[in-house]
Every structure is written in C-alpha cells, then in structure tokens.
Amino acid sequence: RKQVSREHGGSPQLSKKRSGSQQLVSTPAPSGAPPLSTWAGLIRACQRAQVAIRHTRAPQLVLSPSPVMYPPPQWGVTKAPHARRYQRLSTMYSPNTAERHRQRQRVLPRQVFELDEAAEEPEELKRRSPSLDDTPRGSWASSVFDLKNSVADPLLPALLEHTAMEELDRGNEELRKENRHPELLALFPAPDEDEAVERCSLPEVPREHFGQRILVKCLSLKFEIEIEPIFGTLALYDIKEKKKISENFYFDLNSDQVKGLLRAPGGHPAISTLARSAIFSITHPSPDIFLVIKLEKVLQQGDIGDCCEPYMVMKETDAAKNKEKLEKLRGAAEQFCSRLGRYRMPFAWTAIHLLNIVSTAGSLERDPADAESGEPRRGTWNERKRRTLERMSAGEELCSFASFRPATLTVTNFFKQEGDRLSAEDLYKFLADMRRPSSLLRRLRPITAQLKVDISPAPESPHYCLSPELLHVKPYPDPRVRPTKEILEFPAHEVYVPHTTYRNLLYVYPQSLNFSSRQGSVRNIAVKVQFMAGEDPSQALPVIFGKSSCSEFTKDAYTAVVYHNRCPEFYEEFKLWLPPALTDNHHLLFTFYHVSCQPKQNAPLETPVGYTWVPLLQHGRLRTGPLCLPVSVEKPPPSYSVLTPDVQLPGMKWVDNHKGVFHVELLAVSSVHTQDPALDKFFTLGHVLEESHFPVRLRDAVLTESNVEGELRASVAGLRGAGLGPLLAHCHQVLDKLLLLIARPPIIGGQIVNLGRTAFEAMAVMVNQIHQGLEASQGQHHHNPLLAAYIHFAFRLPAEPPPTGDGELGGAAIQCATLSRATGRPASLHLSRSKSISNSNPDLATTPGSPDDEVQQILGSKACERSSNRLSSFLERSSAPAAPTRPTLLHEELALQWVVSTGAVREAVIRQAWFFFRLLVSSLALHLHQAQKLEAPRRQRFPSRFVDDIAALVGTVSIEIASRYQKVGRVPPSIPSLRLPSAQNPPALVALRVDFLRIVCSHEHYVSLNLPWHNLSPPASPSPSVSSATSQGSAFSSPAQDQRVAGMFELSGPYRRQHFLVGLVLTELALILEPDAEGVFFLHKKVISALHNLLCSHDADVRYAAPPVRAHVAQLYLPLLNIVLDALPQLYDFTENHSPRGRLVTVPGDEGDSDSGTISQSVAMAIAGSPLRGWALTRLSPQPPRPAGTLSAEASRTLLACVLWVLKNGDAGVLHSWCAELPPLHLGRLLDLLYVCVACFEYKGRKAFERISSLAFKKSLDMKARLEEAILGTVGARQEMVRRSRGEPWPCPPPSPRSPLGGQESVRWRKNLAHWRPNSDKVDKSREEVEQEVLVEGNLATEASLVVLDTLEIIVQTVLLAEAKESALDGVLRVLLHSMACTPSAAFLQHCFASQRALVSKFPEMLFEEDTELCADLCLRLLRHCSSRVAAIRAHASASLYLLMRQNFEIGHNFARVKMQVTMSLSSLVGTSSNFNEEHLRRSLKTILSYAEEDAGLRDSSFVQDLVFNLHMILTDTVKMKEHQEDPEMLIDLMYRTQESWLPAPCSDHQPRSLLLPARGSRLTARLRQGVSSNVLEESAVSDDVLAPDEEGICSGKFFTELGLVGLLEQAAAFFTLGGLYEAVNEVYKILIPIYEANREFKKLAALHGKLQDAFGKISSQVSRMFGTYFRVGFYGSKFGDLDEQEFVYKEPSITKLAEISHRLEEFYAERFGDDLVEIIKDSNPVDKAKLDPNKAYIQLTYVEPFFDTYELKERVTYFEKNYGLRTFLFCTPFTRDGRAHGDLHEQHKRKTLLTTSHAFPYIRTRLPVIHKEEIILTPIEVAIEDMQKKTQELAFATHQDPADAKMLQMVLQGCVGTTVNQGPLEVAQVFLAEIPDDPRLYRHHNKLRLCFRDFTKRCEDALRKNKALIGPDQREYHRELERNYLRLRESLHPLLSRRIPQLYAPLVPSSLHKPEG
Secondary structure (H helix, E strand, C coil): CCCCCCCCCCCHHHHHHHHHHHCCCCCCCCCCCCCCCCHHHHHHHHHHHHHHHCCCCCCCCCCCCCCCCCCCCCCCCCCCCCCCCCHHHCCCCCCCCHHHHHHHCCCCCCCCEHHHHHHHCCHHHHHCCCCHHHCCCCCCCCCCCCHHHCCCCCCCCCCCCCCCHHHHHHHHHHHHHCCCCCCCCCCCCCCCHHHCCCCCCCCCCCCCCCCEEEEEEEEEEEECCCCCCEEEEEEEEECCCCEECECCEEECCCCHHHHCCCCCCCCCCCHHHHCCEEEEEECCCCCCEEEEEEEEEECCCCCHHHHHHHHHHCCHHHCCCCHHHHHHHHHHHHHHHHHHCCCEEEEEEEEEEHHHHHHHHCCCCCCHHHHHHCCCCCCCHHHHHHHHHHCHHHCHHHCCCCCCCCEEEEEEEEEECCCCCCCHHHHHHHHHHHHCCCCHHHHCCCEEEEEEEEEEECCCCCCCEECCCCCEECCCCCCCCCCEEECCECCCCCCCCCCCCCCEEEEEEEEEECCCCCCCCCCEEEEEEEEECCCCHHHECCCEECCCCCCCEECEEECCCCCCECCCECCCCEEEECCCCCCCCCEEEEEEEEECCCCCCCCCCEEEEEEEEEECEECCEECCEEEEEECECCCCCCCHHHCCCCCCCCCCCECCCCCEEEEEEEEEEECCCCCCHHHHHHHHHHHHHHHCCCCEEECCEEECCCCHHHHHHHHHHHHHHCCHHHHHHCHHHHHHHHHHHHHCCCEECCEECCCHHHHHHHHHHHHHHHHHHCHHHCCHHHCCHHHHHHHHHHCCCCCCCCCCCCCCCCHHHCECCCCCCCCCCCHHHCCCCCCCCCCCCCCCCCCCCCHHHHHHHHHHCCHHHHHHHHCHHHHCCCCCECCCCCCCCHHHHHHHHHHHCCHHHHHHHHHCHHHHHHHHHHHHHHHHHHCCCCCCCHHHCCCHHHHHHHHHHHHHHHHHHHHHHHHHCCCCCCCCCCCCCCCCCCHHHHHHHHHHHHHHHCCCCHHHHCCCCCCCCCCCCCCCCCCCCCHHHCCCCCCCCCCCHHHHHCCCHHHHHHCHHHHHHHHHHHHHCCCCCCCCHHHHHHHHHHHHHHHHHHHHCHHHCCHHHHHHHHHCCCHHHHHHHHCHHHCCCCCCCCCCCCCCCCCCCCCCCCCCCCCCHHHHHHHHCCCCCCHHHCCCCCCCCCCCCCCCHHHHHHHHHHHHHHHHHCCHHHHHHHHHHCCHHHHHHHHHHHHHHHHHCCCCCHHHHHHHHHCCCCCCCCHHHHHHHHHHCCCCHHHHHHHHHHCCCCCCCCCCCCCCCHHHHHHCCCHHHHCCCCCCCCCCCCHHHHHHHHHHHHHHHHHHHHHHHHHHHHHHHHCCCCCCHHHHHHHHHHHHHHHHHCCCEHHHHHHHHHHHHHHHHHCCHHHHHHCHHHHHHHHHHHHHHHCCCCHHHHHHHHHHHHHHHHHHHHHHCCCHHHHHHHHHHHHHHHHHCCCCCHHHHHHHHHHHHHHHHHCCCCCCCCHHHHHHHHHHHHHHHHHHHHHCCCCHHHHHHHHHHHCCCCCCHHHHHHCCCCCCHHHHHHHHCCCCCCCCCCCHHHHCCCCCCCCCCCCCCCCCCCCCCHHHHHHHHHHHHHHHHHHCCHHHHHHHHHHHHHHHHHCCCHHHHHHHHHHHHHHHHHHHHCCCCCCCEEEEEEEECHHHHHHCCEEEEEEECCCCCHHHHHHHHHHHHHHHHCHHHEEEECCCCCCCHHHCCCCCEEEEEEEEEECCCHHHHHHCCCCCHHHCCEEEEEEEEEECCCCCCCCCHHHCEEEEEEEEEEEEECCCCCEEEEEEEEEEEECHHHHHHHHHHHHHHHHHHHHCCCCCCHHHHHHHHHHHHCCCCCCCHHHHHHHHCCCCCCCHHHHHHHHHHHHHHHHHHHHHHHHHHHHHHHCCHHHHHHHHHHHHHHHHHHHHHHHHHCCCCHHHHCCCCCCCCCCCCC
C-alpha cells in the first residue's frame, strides 16, 4: 500500500553506510540497545523517508523490529522472471476455467439447425398451409398442385457426373476440413473447478490491513449563539467490548472571525490540521459501535454547567432582546482567548449509533422537498435511535458498513460534560443508556446546536488522503487542498496480519490524578506532556501530533482543565511519532500545572505543582500498558531519566508519600517494537551476533562468547512462547532469521555454532502455531494465506557471507559442527567413503547396484526409525578444523533437517508439509537462478546426496500417508500423495494419488516430460524430461519401422516407460474403469476430470497450435481409445432405446520387451502406485459386461469428449493403420462408440436452453457418490465442527475423495474457501448468455459430428478388403443414419449427405440386396430432410434421394425397393412428424424431377416421375392434416386414408382411450382372420399401385415371419382384454393355440388358457359393459370445406350426454372460426341449406341408437353382440304437416331415419362417414300403434321383472290407467277407433291398433294382479283406486274394441308407404 524508501530510518549501521561522516554513532548501551545518531541526522532521515513515502502507495515494505533495523524486503515473486517463462501455460496458474473458455468462444460461427428454424417459425404459419390462397373455393386442404409449375431448389453442381471414387473421397475430405474449429474442447464445458486440486492461485500481495471503511465529513456546527471558538473530536467506541476502536479525529468548524480570537503562536496552521473529513476503518462490525463527538472550548472561569448555561438559555431568535448580554459574553470570551488560549475545558458531547446509518440509509425514503434538493431525509437523533431499537433483534448480520446509501445527519442535541464523569467507564455507561428506550439522558436539559455530518462508504481510492502518519496517499493531485485523514483503527479483537508498512506510533492516555493530599492552591490542574530525548528542557522533541488548526507537530501538549477539581479525570489522547531507535534517555515527562483562570497581580498564569516521568525503554523493551505513577512535588534531579519514578530518590518530596496518584496508559502501534519478550530476546541476540561486540548486557545478565550460544538456543526455543499477534506481525522477520540460522550458522569465537536443528524445530512449531491460530482464515487447499504470501513475496535466500582472509574467521580458525555437504562432515555419518551411498540412509552398508534398487530400498525402509543415527552430529563438535568448502545451501539443509526430524518436530512438519515443500521448491529455484544453473544439465544442478535426501523424503512422506490412513482413516490435506505401498489401496488413498498425479501433470513442460529418451543414458528421475542441453536429442514418440502400429494404442510396459506421466494417467483411468473395480464410483469423475484438464491445456497451449505438433501430442493418448472401447458397456446410454452395446473384449498384453534407456518397470509401477503390479504384463480374462450406465452422464460425456479430441487431432495415417488391424469385434465396438458419441453430443435446441435458464439450476450430486460417502464414513460439516471444538487431531478436513465436489464438501461453512470459484447457481440467465450457450453448443455438436464422420471415412477406407466388410459397412451406415436423425446442423448435413452418397455408390448392394430396414431408414431420413426449412439441407437431401433412386434403377432397372420404401417412409413421416412442412417437401420433389430431366440416363424413363407424382398425391393429404391437426377425429380420418396399408401410427392416438383399444387389435389381425371383425376383408387389401405382390422384398419385413405374427396376435389379445372385449380374445387365441402346439410351447399354452379362463369368467360375471354412445353429427357451411354437408356417426364413451358432445364441438370450432360464426342446430329435421347464413358454420347433432332387423336380433342375443359390429343406426323425428314438431294425435307424424356407416364400430377411427341414409315416415295411426306397443312392452317388463319392483310397477300402471294422463290410451282409442277410416288403406292399421289395445288391457289386468300381491296394508286404498280406474278404462274401451268392420277383411291393392331417400 505504501512504498517507503530504504532510507526510511534504520539501524545506525545502515545510516552510517549511507551518510558517512555526517552520521555520529554513539557507543552501544550496556542494555544491548542499538546506538543512536544525533537527533539532527535522525530528523533529516525521517524527513527524507517522509518525502519518499508521499510519492507512491503500494504494498511493499516491512521494517524489522527494534532494536534491529534491516533493509525492507522488496515485494516480488521469489523466482526469476525467466526461470519459468512458460509458467503461464501451466494449469496451476492459468487454469481451464469457464471464463477462460468464454474468452476462446467469442468468435464462433452460427450453426443453422432445423430445430431452431422450426421453433422460430411464426405460429400462424404452422397452423395453415403456405399455399392456402391457391386452394379451390371452400377447401381447407390443398388439392393436387401442378408439380411441374412449382419452384425447385438449386441443383448441386457436378452431381450427375461420373467421378472416380478416390477423387470424390479426396474432394469430400477437403470440404470437411474447411472452416473447422481447431480446439474441440474449447467448445466443451470447462473442467469442473471442484476437481482442480492443482490450481495454485497466487497469494494476495501483502498489504496494509483495512476493515470496512466509512467516510465521515463534518459539514457545519452552529449554536444558538456564536461567541467563542468550539473544537470537536470524533472517535469510534464499541460499548460491548468497552473499547475505543479508533484514534481521535480533531476538526475545527469555526468561522474565520471566531478563529481570529486565538492568536496562533506559530503562524499559519498546517494544512493537515485543517481536515474536516476522516476515513474510519471497522474490522469487526457490530451493532454496538457509536461515533462519539466531543466538544471543547477555551478555558474560562467557572464550572462547566455555568459556562454551558448561555447556550442552553439564549436563543438565536432573541438576539435583539439579549444584545447586551451577548456583547458581554463576547467580551469575556475574547479576554479568555487572549489569556488562556492554549488551555481547553470540556464542553459537550453526543453520539451517533452507526447501526442506524446501516439499517436506515439503504431504505431511506425522501420527501419531495428533499428529493428535489438531492439530499436524503434528515432525522433527529431520537428518531434514528427509536428506529434502531426496532431492529436490534436482527443481530449483527445487518452490521455491514461496506455498502449503504450515504446519509447526511443533523445532530441537534448535545449533552453537557460533567466534571466528575469524564472517564471512559462513564462514557460507556452513557452510551449503553442511550440504547434503552427510557434513557436517563432524555431527562437532561440538552444544549441546542446543529452539527451536520455526512456519513458514507469510503471510496476505494479517495483523493487528497493522509495516512495516520500524515503521509500523502496517491492520488494527491494538489497539496494545497484540504485533506481527508485516515484514522488508525484499534480493532476490538486482535487482527493477525504481518506488518507491511512502517509504523511507529505511541498513544498516551492520561486517565486520572489525585491531588487531594497536595498542599497549596491546586485546583485548576492541567497536565503537560513532553517527549524528551534527554533531561535538558531543550531536548523536548517535536513528535507530538497536532490537533486542529495548529502546527503539524508540537513539543508539548496539555490536557483539558476541569475548573476547581483537585482530583480531575482526563479523556485526552496524545499521539506521538516514535523515533526509529530509542535509548535509555528517551522518556515521557509529565508536568502538572495549576492554571490561574482569574488574572491576579503578580500571579503567574500557570504554576508547576508536580512532576513525573516514564522511561520508554525498560530492559531494552518499549514500556507500554497502564501505569500508576507517583508525582514529585519538586523538579526531578539530574540523571532522573534512567530511573523510574518508583525509585524513591533521597531528598525528593513526593505527593502522598510516594504513592501512585497519576494514572496513565501507553499504547504502541509499531512495526519496530514487537512488544513481546520472547521476540525481543530473539531479535536482540540476533543483533548481538551480527555486531559481535562482547560482553553485552541483556537485562540483568552479561553475555559473553562462552554463554551466548546457550542464550541463543534458549531464545530460539522460546519463540513458541511468543504471542500469536506479535508473532504474526513480525513473522517475515522471524522466518528470515530462522532460515539464516539454518543456512548460515553463526560464528562465535571462531567456532561455527550449529543451530540448524533448533531453528528448524522452532520454524516447524511456529508454522503450526500460525496455522492453528488462523484456522478460520485458511485459503485454498487449507493453506494459510499469510505463510503462502511469505514464500511467494518475502522469502529470499540468506545472503552469502562476506569473503574472509587470514584473519579471525579464516582457515583453520573455524571449526565446523554442522551437517553441511562439505568434506569435513562428521565421520559418524559414514557418508564420506562412497559417493553412491545415500546421504539420507546411513544404515545402508553396501552400495546399491542401481538407482532403481536404491529407490526401492529407500521406499521400503522405515525412515522414522533410522533417522536417530544422525542426530548425534547436531550435538557433537568436531575437533578437526573444516577445510575451505562452498557455503551451505538452504535447500540442502531443509531437506536434511526434514529427513532426520523425529518426534513432535516431525509431526509438526508433516502437518504443514505444504509450507516446507513450497519453501524447498522456492529455495531450489532461487539457487538455480542465482547460480546461473538453469541452463545446465539436470545431473549437474544438484549433488547426488541432495537427490538422495529428496528420495528419502518422498519415501518418508509416502509411508506417513499410508500409516496415518490406517490409524485414523484420513490424511491431512497439506500432505500430497506420492506413493502408496499397499497392494490394494483404499479409494481415499487412490483419490489422493490421482490428485498428486494431476498436480504433477499440470506442469507447463508436461509434454516434454513425456518424451522418450533415445540413445541416451537413463535419467535419474522416473519422470524423464528434456534439459536445455539435450532437448535437441529428443523427439516425439514414433514407432520403429518393424514395430506394429497397434503397439501405439496399447497401454503396454514400453509405452508407459517411454511416456511415463501420461502412462500413469491412462493407467489410473483403465484401473478405475475395470468392471470388477468395486466401490470406486466417486473416482470416475476425478480421473476423467484429470484427463479432460490435460487435453484442455493442450488445446489452449500456443506451443501445440500447429496441426502436426498437435498430432504428435495426440499420439500420447492413443491408448485411450482401447481403454474406452473396453469400458463401453459402462458408459451412460445416451440413446433412446438403451440398446445393449456390451461385448466381450480382452486387453492386449505386453510384449515383455525391456528398454535399457528407461527405468525398470517395477520401480515405475511402484512410484505410480498401481494396485495391480505388472498389470500390463497379464491378459485380463473376459468378464461379463456390466449393466450399462455405470458411469454418470456427466462423466461419460466428458470421457467421450476426450475420445473425440484424440480422434480429431490424431494422425489420420496412424488411425487408418489401427483400424485396418482391428478385429471385427473391436471394429464393431468402435462403431458402437461412435454411435454413442453422436447421441451424446446431440443438439437439444434453443428452447431447451431457455427452459434450463429459467429454473433455479443447482449442480446435483451423484447419488452413488453419496452412498459411497456414507459407506466410507466421511464426516459431515457438523461432525467436523465438533472435532474442531474438541481439539482433536487433524483439524483440517482433507479434500474428500468420496465427494464429487472434492475437499470443499466437508468445509462448506467456510465461505472464504470459495473465493475463486465462479457462481454455478445462477438463476435466470440473460438473453445474451443463453444465446452464447446455444451458439457454443451448436458448434460443439457440429464439430463432434464431423469428427465422427472423419472417423467413419477412415473405417470405410480400411474395410474395402476386410473379411467382415458387410457387418462393418452396416455399422457405418447405422451411425450415419443416426447422425442424420439427431438434430444435426446444416453444415454437418452437407458433409454427411456427401459421405452417404459416396458410400451408396461404393456399396450399392448393401441397401438393395441386403437389409431392408436400412433402406427404409435411409429413405425416411432423406425424406425428413427434404422437408427441411433450410434450403441447403433440402438441396443435399434431394440430391441424395435422387441418386438413391438412380442407383436402384441402374442395378435392376426398376424401382421396386425404393418405390416401396420411399412410399412407406413418407406415410411414416406424415403420421409421426409434428413439424412437417409440405411446401418444403414439394420443392424437394420438384428438385428431384429437375434432376431426372437433367439426367441423360433416366430422361426417357417415367419411373421417377411416376414415383414423384405418387408421393405428391400422398403429400396433398398432409395439407389437410395440417389444417385439422387440432381436430382429432378429422386428423385420424386423414391419417387412416394416407397410411391405410402401411403403419399403425393412428392407433397410437387411441391408446389413452380404453374403449378404443380393441380397434387396434382388430387392425393388427386384419390380415389373419375375418371372424374377428367385419372390417377385415376391406382392410386386408393392399393397393397394387403402392406395392406389386409379385415383386421381391415386399414381405421381407420383421412382421412377415411366424415370430412377428405371434407377436401381433399377442398384442391384439392384450388390447382386446384391456378394452373389455373378451369374446374377441377367444377368436385371437384360436389362431395362436395351433402355433404353440406345433412348437411344443406348453408354458405359453398354459398361460394362454389361463387368460382364456379369466376372459370367460369376466363374461359370465359382468351383466353389462360400457361400450359406447353414438351421435349423428352433420356439418353445414362453406367454412367446413370438404366437410360441408357431410354426416358422421361419432362414437363416444357410454356416459356421454348430448349436451357434452355439443359443448365440445361448439367450443372447438368456435375457437377456429370465431364465437359468432358457429351455431348448433338443435332439431333433427332435414336442413335446408338455402336458409342458412353462408358466412357461418352449422353443426347438427342427434342421438342415435343401434338398429337391428328382426333376423339380426335372433343372432345378437348377448349384450356384447348387441354392441359389437354396429353399422346401422336409427333416430326418430316427430313432425306435423304444418311444420310443427308436435300436434294433436290425429295429425302427429314421425320420421324414422336409418344411417349406415362405411365400417362397423368399434373401429380404428372414432367417427365414420354415413354412406347410406334411409327415411321411414309413419302416419298418425302408425305412431299410435308404436306408442301402444311400447306401453304394452313396458307393462310386461315391469310385471315380470325379477326381483319385482313395486314402485316401478305402480308408476307404469299409473301412466296407463290414470284418468289424468294427457294423450293417454283412452284418448288414443277415441281418436282412431271411434269411426271407421275413410281411406281403405288404413283398415289394417285400424285393426292392428284394436288388437294392440286388447293386448294392452290384458297386460294391465296382469299388472294389477301383481301389484295386489306386492303391496302392504297402507297401499290398499291406492290399489283400489287403480282398479277403479282400470275398470272405467275397460268399460270405455269395450264398445270401441268390440265393433266388427267387414271391410277390414276385403282384399286390397298392395301399395307401399315407404319413401326411401339417398
């Protein structure tokens, strides 16, 4: 934040080097404090430093603590800029994030998809035909258009030319390579950041700590009267913690006139003291924070209350009345200012509760007046306090000062200060009282004033800002502008951050004084504070910061005076700038004065009444804290400053007998003084060793060369007792000192003192202490950010010791006792005899035979037990002098100390292994950079002994990991997994190993590390890399001339030895994907993510951008193809049908050859940690395939993307050779894999993305991983917090391998851990984001499909001469067809159709002589794309369809196969496609005709034209379907007519209707048996125009087999059973039973008879079944088009009423035509169309009943027979001759209408057209005959009903014999039987009616007899009444019935009354 020059203060030695003779150095004090230069030089140094600070502000500097001053470290990366020039390409620092992917996806072409084009088409265009305007009048559907006059799409050039296959393939390949996206994985979603364990984000640059900052501006202060200057102070207080949390800010708002009353002794005030705005920092926001405002005034005579009285009484409005009083007050004030101007007295105070600002400013409402002025509404303090009390229950979460709306407050009430209640405790009580509703302060009389304060969040970089040291902070454009001050914070709780800026401040707080026992006139007491460099008064230093409107620094300062108080309390704060170096003479001097307020003659203004002082150094440490000091009455004697006032000097007089009467507190905020005894001692001894001046006094002890070593060891060990706060504040200097002691042991008395072990132990303890103390603020990977920042920015190698000559430090005078790499190493280590013996394993008695043997011995041994042999050397001193050697290197000592550490130290180091590993790596990098060895060969960079130590360290840590997991089941997250020794590793350890492997592979030179070594000696490391000296000798891996290409695709031993790291990655993948690998579901995602991350880094690496280079990189991953082929059954099935793809395969074994240029296989596998030793050397036995879907969809998709990356970037020649050698089984699996890839990356459409974006999307966890987590016992967040609270071991949760979210799962309460993670839970994405996602997904789908197409072309080229060519080509075509069906883009389809045309041209027999289904599927795909909305797709699809026809014609000179399949495909397309467009297909048909006309070979043939016209006729029906797609009945009619002989597609619409399901059964068995349905004969006919029965291939479908027949029959029986037509089930089973008997399928026969038994049982148990209700529906009006004047019989569910179907039809057609244009005709009379409105649509509905002739009723006995096979229906219409519906009996006629339908119900369609209509008109007498016959039947039914129903019987009787019945039997008889008819033709009807009445009377008599037997006594009277009525009726009928008419028997001329109609 600030940048300070190196000249900013420092030790006297540094000053001496800078200034030479100008610096005067004094002799060091006996206490060990550093010497001090003269104050003139010191002040000049400070001034120079101040100038340097003011220029910039950047986080750079920390000064070493007192008493040692070191040059500040330069912040910067510890590694040299060119040491890792490609570091930016590593995924550690440039991870593959979603944001990075978006940057690479910015420029992408828009892919055109049919799916999106259909979605964007306007709705009205979808609902009507595009050519509707051209249709004939009154037609809703398009008629047959003149196809030749239609418009065709452009023809493809050179399509009809004969081109060689090789040239055609070459041209297609060149076209496919155009405009391809080079980076496939840039289109794929970025790798999951939860798995990015390698991500190593750079730590934050150390900077000055700030909390949440608020800006407070003091605008104005106005009282009722203005008579004197008033001065203000602001400070923050936390009443909960009872602590002042900021320093004071002083402001002066007086006018210039009022300021003139004070005569400034120093001239103009400094600009820094004129500040009126301040920035406060709040680290711990709390609802208990108050901004306290205190006001002071110039001291005057009188008590505080008396001085406040004028302000409380006098008002501004009464200025004229009180003019004399005001003048008097002003005069007195002027006198006091001139005489007592330097003294102040307390005046008033108030406070602002900051919670009010936060909770109300954000939602502050404005009234209109304030809104216009732009200022927020202002409220009084009481109003804000009341609102705050309502919100106090919200808790501290509301207390965030980071962002709120600025508010301008007007404080109107001030409370006067009370002289006896000025202490801080009293203030806390007042503030707590203010929060209570019944505040005692309300009862006090306030001082009325107006203080306007503006409070707002502080800007990020405020202008004109001063630091707490009054240094300019950029930007500071003009130094003359009134500044804003940064106010130093005193956090309520300790903030653990290291010092990054120079700060050396001291705050002095006088608290109270007790002069009650002091003699004399001591009442108005003022305390003067001075900072003294000596005892002379002139040595007072100007280091006290000024307050307001004064000089910047002063030499003295006074407290406020409380009038006439001998025991005053103080509240002042004095801020001092401490000098960089203090001596024993520096002290604070307090002088107590009695101030005479009233002028007296010869009386001084101030009289000294006491003295006391505080020496600032005590035993070399800064003295701070609360002090209680005695006060001397007399002036202190000489040399008093070196003593404390507690020492009672002889001859001095003290107040109250030398008791403490003055309470004062000192607070230091310093980056120089540690304020910790342990740290002070450590730094002091370090300074003593640097100076080497002995003897030195340390407190009460005298240090000499003989005892300083013990004190130094004790001080280093005592660091563990240092406080956490001071230790963290100075951690950079402490760590630097400890590393210096490790690498550069001090020399004392010519002896090198070995402190390496002690310093290493202290550093380990210190790092653990910091980590545990700051556990809540851990960063990524549970690393402490402060320690990480130290390594990255502050760490530097210890400086080289100065060269020595023959003096005291030269030659043999130095004796060595360290474990350095010198030849003088102690003989006890037994390491000097053989250079090959490991330095880290002294127990090895023999020399290892090879490096591999040594590695195995190291990894297999127990480093913990043998390290004790080397500890003796730390305590021994060798008497032999050390020979001159190179200096000890830090990384060597660190590795050695780690290896030999034991006990608690080892435990501490293991806990924080990450820190020591990083420290070691940084030390290595800096050493290589400084020694200029970066370009040297790797063998020459480090000595072999250091490499041995590293190997031992790897083994030690690996064993530690395994042992810890066995003990506690978890591993600390700071330890990386290196090598796991057990044979069968637990999943948790395997996950750690994968994480470690991913970290290693994230190196920027990963590809180079995978390169093989040719003709070179084997590398010392298991992971060979190319050094700068030998990089030219290595090349990419390429097979030898005699090596099989297939070896490049096998994960063999030689492959893994040559490509070590990628071999490890692929081995892990292969092991995880093994079918028998149980319990590793959670590892799938981890391993696949690691592979995906590697391939993404290759795509983003500019070094591999060239296609040839990337092809070589892709060769490293060729074994991935075989791995995925083996794991194919475990992939998620993205296809819809979930067809099984598993096949038995074996992994090819290793050839067993060895390579002398690489390490041994056993060692490599040991380091890799493979649980199967020698896995590649054995052949896996075939295992039964596991159920598909073991991998999740996400993991499978990522793995397939990796496969496509290899196929895309791999060398085409290598892939060609590999495919050529693949056995047919493997080749089939490869095609299956490509099939899955096409389905996996299918484009879902823009609407799918829009639906996803509208939901609250959250990444779901895999349920298998959840189960695994529960099984393995991973603790959750709650258990983890309990462990932490109990202090159990391993408090840091590891990156849980059992969670798919990695280590963040178990620490989800730590929000700071996800600081770099993007937000994946975003809801409601913007339209731009959705469009970008659609664009990327479209390009990904296109590129993936093109990669598959490229691979298919390679396969086609390789199978030309293969034995199993037919099966391979069959698979290729299936993949092609599938890619056509998966919503492909237009760009891909063009290439796909080109490949399809080439494939058909090469292998025509594949379609026309082999499988029929492939030809059918191809025709369907081509026709579908011929109807595309995209012109380019239609053009290519039309070309492919035409060439298919021509190819079929050229083979057999006929179109039998293509004609049949195209016709069937068009019918299927019409029946199943929802967005079919006939206009586009018509254009394609025209295009095909154009090709036929251009083709010379088929120009004379009419086959193509006939087929096209036939297709066009079918197409015209689709137009009608489009118009009636909302009318289910009409749509099914049209579909049936179009597909009558092809597919059962319309039946699928009936499946939801259980009553219609039998129709599909009859449809399926239509060709098998006529007895099932009367429609069979009509349905069994197949149009010869579509298929010729004698042509080949007609009956080659899957249904034309015995198995197909059985399946159809079983399906029909199931549908019949479901529909309740059990009688038809028997008919179907009559066909199945002989088939089962012939095949001896007795189990099926048993099941069949069981089903028959159930069916017959249901027939006998169910009396009636609900079959249906029928209605006649007639359509009238031109709006119906073809339906005009058409009548249909609708079949509805049996419970349907006439009103229901009427409402349904009216609502449906009203929606289509309009509410006012549809009318329902409610009668059944014939419709006269001339009377109808031609602009309206009319619908006539009539209920109809099935009609049976007499002979039919004899056969239809059962209820089922009366409701099955219905074709004739009846309805009756009453009418009269005059047009009325009803009239008198003699004029009432009836019309009976018989309707005959085209087919019998039930049928596939729910409505059938009426094909015949017959009407029968009955005369009135015939109507009467029917009525009487009906009544007679009702009487007979009621009489013979079983069981009898008395109520029903009585109702029928009452209607027959009741006298009040209208048009009853008696009236009928009187009308028609009273006279003989005049018309002889009515004689027979007359006689028939008379016979009906006779039968009627007999039935009435029987009914009365029955009723008499049923009634009880209560109904006898009613029965007698019925009998009387019956007798009267019989008597009335008797004369009419007994008359004989001879003419009735006379012969008549026959004539018919029937009038049949249409």
